Every structure is written in structure tokens, then in C-alpha cells.
Amino acid sequence: MKPDWEGPLGEAYARAMTYLEELPVRRVGPRDTAVELRGKLGGPLPQGPGDPVQVIAQLADGVEDGLLPSGSGRFFGFVFGGATPTALAADWLATAWDQNAGLYAAAPAAAVVEEITAGWLVELFGLPEQTSVGFVTGAQMANFTALAAARHAVLAKAGWDVEADGLNGAPPIRVLVGAERHDTVDRALRFLGLGTRCIVPIAVDGQGRMRPDALARELNQGLTIVCAQAGNVNTGAIDPLDEICELAGDAWVHVDGAFGLWSAVGTPIKGLEKADSWATDAHKWLQVPYDSGLVFTAHPEAHRAAMGIRASYLIHDENQRDPLDYNPEFSRRARGFAVYAAIRALGRSGIVELVERCCAMARRFAGQLQPYVLNEVNLNQVLVRFGDDDLTRRVVKAVQQEGTAWMSGTTWQGRAAMRISVSNWTTSEADVDRSVEVILRCVEIERARSTQG
Numbered sequence: 001m002k003p004d005w006e007g008p009l010g011e012a013y014a015r016a017m018t019y020l021e022e023l024p025v026r027r028v029g030p031r032d033t034a035v036e037l038r039g040k041l042g043g044p045l046p047q048g049p050g051d052p053v054q055v056i057a058q059l060a061d062g063v064e065d066g067l068l069p070s071g072s073g074r075f076f077g078f079v080f081g082g083a084t085p086t087a088l089a090a091d092w093l094a095t096a097w098d099q100n101a102g103l104y105a106a107a108p109a110a111a112v113v114e115e116i117t118a119g120w121l122v123e124l125f126g127l128p129e130q131t132s133v134g135f136v137t138g139a140q141m142a143n144f145t146a147l148a149a150a151r152h153a154v155l156a157k158a159g160w161d162v163e164a165d166g167l168n169g170a171p172p173i174r175v176l177v178g179a180e181r182h183d184t185v186d187r188a189l190r191f192l193g194l195g196t197r198c199i200v201p202i203a204v205d206g207q208g209r210m211r212p213d214a215l216a217r218e219l220n221q222g223l224t225i226v227c228a229q230a231g232n233v234n235t236g237a238i239d240p241l242d243e244i245c246e247l248a249g250d251a252w253v254h255v256d257g258a259f260g261l262w263s264a265v266g267t268p269i270k271g272l273e274k275a276d277s278w279a280t281d282a283h284k285w286l287q288v289p290y291d292s293g294l295v296f297t298a299h300p301e302a303h304r305a306a307m308g309i310r311a312s313y314l315i316h317d318e319n320q321r322d323p324l325d326y327n328p329e330f331s332r333r334a335r336g337f338a339v340y341a342a343i344r345a346l347g348r349s350g351i352v353e354l355v356e357r358c359c360a361m362a363r364r365f366a367g368q369l370q371p372y373v374l375n376e377v378n379l380n381q382v383l384v385r386f387g388d389d390d391l392t393r394r395v396v397k398a399v400q401q402e403g404t405a406w407m408s409g410t411t412w413q414g415r416a417a418m419r420i421s422v423s424n425w426t427t428s429e430a431d432v433d434r435s436v437e438v439i440l441r442c443v444e445i446e447r448a449r450s451t452q453g
């Protein structure tokens with residue numbers, strides 16, 4: 001039977017084009033409630049086949065009002081990136097080609113593209129030449145993979161083979177992490193069996209940067225991993241990596257740079273190259289569609305010791321790079337194609353420009369919201385607070401409901417704040433100005449509501 005590719009793919013293409021072209025004018029927020037979505041999408045288990053085009057059309061109709069248009073230039077929630085047309089197109093092809101990118105033998109082009117892209121990334125970030133790279137789902141798994149390599153290296157140095165013997169009876173490891181770390185670090189340590197109690201929180205400054213003096217007091221007390229950060233998820237602050245790496249000496253230093261690492265392409269981060277591993281995302285600032293994260297280590301043998309696999313039925317070409325030696329997945333999609341295309345489409349100067357434009361837009365927000373700004377706006381993150389916790393939370397909610405722009409709330413060092421993250425390649429000055437207008441209007445309305453009691 002000749003498959004009908006044209007029908008469902010044509011429908012999907014038409015739907016995608018409508019969605020993407022309407023992004024700039026779409027309401028930035030979902031319309032449907034969960035109950036409404038269940039009503040549209042639910043129903044009994046299909047007992048027989050459905051018409052392919054109908055299935056796609058019904059899916060698209062059903063989800064339409066439940067989509068959060070996070071690719072909009074006025075979406076400032078969390079730290080979500082958008083997707084550029086080139087990266088999205090390459091990602092579509094990755095799906096169409098449906099390569100299993102685990103092995104060179106199973107997907108030669110995917111393996112070679114990842115190898116080439118890995119080299120470009122190492123050069124872009126200015127990392128050591130021998131740096132090994134893994135293509136993972138996000139910074140969560142990048143942190144996990146890097147810390148698995150760290151766990152291997154630190155224990156191997158103490159004469160313990162963690163891959164063979166596990167952690168029962170192993171010498172304890174202390175993980176020194178800034179108090180304002182991202183929660184995925186804790187989660188990675190849970191996955192690794194190190195547990196969150198191995199964490200020694202290190203005091204931070206008002207921007208969330210790890211304080212070297214506080215770090216120094218906790219070093220040299222046994223097996224140690226230091227987890228630093230380039231780009232605090234609230235303030236965008238970058239830890240003093242040069243000092244941290246100097247102080248850390250023999251300890252393994254990991255850098256969570258989920259979005260902040262991209263700022264190093266244009267403005268080198270001092271000491272970045274002295275760390276032992278790094279995590280970042282392609283689906284944040286590089287504008288590659290989900291999901292796409294990257295892990296780097298300066299110690300390929302530790303990286304492979306932690307992740308590598310040799311199975312009897314696999315074909316390992318010892319002269320080629322098998323991607324599955326560098327990430328925790330076995331079978332997986334060819335994530336490298338989209339990253340490769342994104343880098344080719346932007347080039348170094350395009351990445352620098354993209355990062356600088358987002359930072360400039362963040363400064364524009366800060367300028368117009370000045371009396372409310374809580375943080376030093378050195379990157380793309382702006383924290384604002386309107387008087388007290390209650391008013392701040394109400395303003396966040398009111399802005400989300402208004403639909404022009406979308407930003408999330410957070411708690412920064414004990415106080416409620418609105419967090420504005422400029423991480424989309426299409427955000428313009430007009431987008432910022434319109435969003436500020438809405439924010440200020442919501443502040444007025446909510447304030448009036450407070451005084452009315």
C-alpha cells in the first residue's frame with residue numbers, strides 16, 4: 001500500500017504556517033481551561049482507525065485555544081526561547097528522516113553533523129580544545145550528565161569505581177553549590193544517587209552570585225564538586241568563575257549556563273574555560289525548538305566512563321564518534337541537525353547580535369519600569385516588584401489575563417517579584433513598550449483595588 005504522506009503532512013504544514021504567522025498577533029496566553037480542553041480532546045478510546053487528515057485537523061482544532069504562544073515576541077515567561085524558521089525547518093527534517101542518532105552505524109550523517117556542531121560550539125564558547133560534547137534534552141539532563149562525569153572523576157581519583165560498585169560504601173562527596181542554584185542541580189544529584197543532602201549551600205550576594213569567600217571556607221574537606229552558575233534564572237547574574245575555579249583547585253567545577261553561557265559568545269566570561277564541565281540549552285537563547293540541551297566536559301574519558309556503553313548487538317565503529325557515549329539516552333532523535341542549522345543561519349555575529357538585542361530589550365524594560373526594578377540588569381532578566389507581595393502577585397496575574405504579554409512570577413530572596421525574561425529573537429522595542437504599558441496599567445488598577453479594600 002502506498003502511504004499517503006501528502007495528506008496529513010500537508011494539513012500539518014498548513015496548520016503550522018497559520019500558527020506561526022499569527023504568532024505576533026495572537027493573544028499571549030491560553031484561552032481554554034483544562035475542563036474545556038478535556039471536553040474537546042477527550043472521548044472514548046478509539047476502537048478503529050481514523051482518517052489521517054482528520055486526525056491531524058482534529059488535533060489542531062482541539063489544542064488551538066490551549067496553546068501558550070511562547071514563541072511570541074511578547075512572551076517573557078520563565079526563560080523560554082523561540083524557534084527561528086531555519087532551526088524549525090531542520091528539526092522538521094530530523095523528524096522526517098527519523099534517524100536513530102545513538103550510533104554512527106545507525107545514523108552516519110547525524111553522528112557527523114553532531115561532531116561538526118560540537119566543534120563549532122566548543123569554539124563559540126571558548127572551551128578547551130579536547131572538550132567532549134553531548135546532545136541532550138535540556139539543561140536538566142546536561143547537568144545530570146556533567147555531574148555523572150564529575151562523580152566518576154572525583155571517585156576514581158579516590159580509588160573508587162562508581163560505575164561498577166555504585167555508591168554503597170563509597171567515600172562521601174560534598175557538592176558545593178550557590179544558594180540560588182537552579183533546582184535541576186538538586187534533581188540531578190537525586191538521579192545520581194548522591195542525594196540532596198550532599199549539597200553544601202554556599203552564600204550568595206544580592207544578585208545570587210556565589211561568594212568566593214564563602215566558598216573558600218568549605219573547600220579542602222574531602223571529595224568535592226563545585227557547581228557554579230552562568231546566568232541566574234531570576235537575575236541573570238553570572239558567578240565569579242575565575243575566582244571560583246582558582247579557589248577550587250583540584251575539585252571538579254561544573255557550570256550551569258543554561259542560557260547565560262550564550263552571552264560568552266560575544267563577551268567572554270572570565271575563567272569559563274577553567275571549569276571541568278558546562279551545561280547549556282539550545283532551546284533557550286539559540287532559538288532551537290524543544291528539546292535541545294548541550295553538555296560539555298573537559299574530560300572526555302570521564303564523560304565516556306559515566307555515559308558510554310558497549311553492547312554485543314550494537315555496531316561500534318571505533319574510528320567514529322557514537323553519540324550515545326556522551327548522553328544518557330540510547331535511541332534518540334537527531335537533535336544535532338537543528339543546532340547545526342541554527343548556528344549556520346546565525347553565525348557567530350548573529351548569535352552575538354541576538355544575545356545583545358535581548359539584553360538591550362531587557363534594559364529597555366528596566367528603564368521604563370525603573371522604580372520597581374529589583375536586580376542589576378546585566379543580562380536578559382528583569383525582576384520587578386510592586387510594593388508588596390500581594391500587589392506583585394496580583395499584577396502578575398492581571399497581566400497574564402490581559403493577554404498582550406505574558407510573564408511569570410517568582411520569589412527572589414524571600415520577596416515576590418515579576419520576572420521578565422527577554423529570550424525571544426523577535427522581541428522588538430514596540431513589543432517592550434506595549435508590554436510596559438499593560439504592566440503599568442495593571443499596577444494602577446490593582447493598586448486602586450487595594451485602596452478600595
Ligand SMILES: *Cc1c(COP(=O)(O)O)cnc(C)c1O
Pocket residue numbers: 079137138139140141182184231232233256257258259281293
Ligand atoms: C532553564 C534552566 C535549567 C533547566 O533547563 P531545561 O532545559 O529546562 O532542562 C537549568 N539551569 C538554569 C540556570 C536554567 O535557566
